[in-house]
Amino acid sequence: MGFFKSFFSGKPSNPEEEQQKNKQKNFDIFKYDGMRAQRMGRADYAIKCFQEALALQEDFETMGYLVQVYIQANQLAEARRLLERMAQIEPTHTNTFLNLANVCFVQEDYPAMAEAAQKAIAIEEGNAMAHYLLGKATDGQGDGIMCIAHLTKAILLKDDFTEARLLRAEALIKMQQYKEAAEDIEAILGQDPDEENALLLRGRIKEANGQLEEAEADFRKVTEDNPFNEQAYLYLGQLYIGQKKMTEAIALFDEAIELNPNFAKAYHERGRAKLLNGDKEGATEDMKKELELNPKESEAFNGEYNNQPGGRQTDILGLYPLHTLSENKTKHYE
Numbered sequence: 552m553g554f555f556k557s558f559f560s561g562k563p564s565n566p567e568e569e570q571q572k573n574k575q576k577n578f579d580i581f582k583y584d585g586m587r588a589q590r591m592g593r594a595d596y597a598i599k600c601f602q603e604a605l606a607l608q609e610d611f612e613t614m615g616y617l618v619q620v621y622i623q624a625n626q627l628a629e630a631r632r633l634l635e636r637m638a639q640i641e642p643t644h645t646n647t648f649l650n651l652a653n654v655c656f657v658q659e660d661y662p663a664m665a666e667a668a669q670k671a672i673a674i675e676e677g678n679a680m681a682h683y684l685l686g687k688a689t690d691g692q693g694d695g696i697m698c699i700a701h702l703t704k705a706i707l708l709k710d711d712f713t714e715a716r717l718l719r720a721e722a723l724i725k726m727q728q729y730k731e732a733a734e735d736i737e738a739i740l741g742q743d744p745d746e747e748n749a750l751l752l753r754g755r756i757k758e759a760n761g762q763l764e765e766a767e768a769d770f771r772k773v774t775e776d777n778p779f780n781e782q783a784y785l786y787l788g789q790l791y792i793g794q795k796k797m798t799e800a801i802a803l804f805d806e807a808i809e810l811n812p813n814f815a816k817a818y819h820e821r822g823r824a825k826l827l828n829g830d831k832e833g834a835t836e837d838m839k840k841e842l843e844l845n846p847k848e849s850e851a852f853n854g855e856y857n858n859q860p861g862g863r864q865t866d867i868l869g870l871y872p873l874h875t876l877s878e879n880k881t882k883h884y885e
């Protein structure tokens with residue numbers, strides 16, 4: 552029967568070809584099941600599907616999807632290994648190195664982050680995001696001068712690059728270059744008067760310059776606009792403590808803790824205010840609570856790494872489209 556079927560169809564029976572077709576069919580099923588699971592928020596099932604697909608075919612696009620899900624599931628070591636493999640497969644794909652730099656940032660591996668960013672720059676010199684990430688890496692390594700240099704390059708390439716201006720302003724504040732930092736902050740606020748991080752940085756400059764009422768106004772505005780901005784509560788509370796306004800500081804941290812009972816730093820600062828206000832027992836209770844929430848001072852209470860999204864830093868982990876081989880242009884943080 553197989554002979555007559557092959558004879559009349561004009562196509563010889565080829566078991567290897569049929570096997571390859573079935574393999575491709577199974578790959579497609581696993582891949583698109585993984586994509587659907589990812590859209591539905593089922594990271595665990597998506598990972599299994601993408602892994603099954605990649606066991607059948609080492610497909611760059613599918614690798615990109617799996618990297619995204621690994622990061623969503625906080626499986627950063629797996630994401631990094633896969634990105635490194637993708638870099639071997641497509642060594643001129645800029646976004647692979649941008650994503651690798653971001654993963655290294657969350658892992659606080661700043662030398663590896665710098666290396667990935669430098670490779671992205673070698674591929675695409677005019678990529679503003681690559682220079683920004685290199686600036687973040689050098690900032691993490693404690694090199695403020697080079698941090699500012701790389702961020703300046705990013706801003707020259709993209710004048711409205713808010714994140715680069717924010718980070719450069721922070722670096723300048725650390726170096727007590729308040730006038731230069733204020734220029735970046737005012738440029739940001741000129742585009743968005745309600746930009747929270749810029750308002751907080753401006754408040755810090757005002758505080759450093761002794762303009763305490765203006766600093767308080769900036770910090771207060773952010774707490775009113777966004778009651779869940781924890782950094783604003785910390786800055787405002789610390790300002791009150793510095794002014795010996797312990798009652799106001801304690802009331803403010805009461806409010807912050809009511810909004811987020813797991814806000815470890817708020818317990819620490821409230822405990823400090825209570826101690827300075829003569830309430831040793833209350834201070835001890837707050838310090839105990841802080842240690843319960845955050846047993847290691849070097850780690851954020853809500854993640855393995857200090858740079859984990861959702862922590863106190865102003866940046867987020869940005870992902871770039873890994874699967875579009877024809878596009879090496881980067882997306883910028885929204």
